[in-house]
Amino acid sequence: EIVLTQSPGTLSLSPGERATLSCRVSQSVHSDFLAWYQQKPGQAPRLFIYAASTRATGIADRFSGSGSGTEFTLTISRLEPEDFAVYFCQHYGGSLWTFGQGTKVEIK
């Protein structure tokens, strides 16, 4: 079973700063099968990035995804107040969908 490990667990940053979130996969995967979600308190996760680097509908271009193989990254170029939330990576493979444990981006 593929395991997704996200780091750091918590990222403390100020508005306007750059955020870099990591998702490490336990074995090499195709980038088409990697996605990122944002979740705010009391809400469901929302699809932000799919196929590792494609923004979902309505997602601001300050969000970008990159990576391949076992290392994937979500970058927020300049944090806006509404970006402080928890971000999850997700992988599909072998009829199984798995999630990372999440990175919380909090206001410093």
Place this chain on the structure above:
Amino acid sequence: QVQLQESGPGLVKPSETLSLTCSVSDRSIRSYYWSWIRQSPEKGLEWIGYIYHSGSSSYNPSLRGRVSMSFDTSKDQFSLRLTSVTAADTAVYYCARHSNTWRYFDYWGQGTPVTVSS
């Protein structure tokens, strides 16, 4: 845009069966795959299983045969049954729609909390 709404009991006794329903706001229920996903502090986000209107389904092996899903296209709904529940099944349960490529989840319900306790 499509809306999903989970419904069902918020409290289930240990060893009993958890039953939830997801209502879909439009007729797209016949065109997509649909999943149940749960979230708890202990396990994080966990995919439970998917179903298609044809009846095709697949479940997470970790749930060891306790899961079943069904469809009611006349009501634009699909359902989850989880048997022999324990405290470890306490979580927020979400229904979600698979994207066109079925690799991701592009629409989610708001989630419904379920507690397993006597």
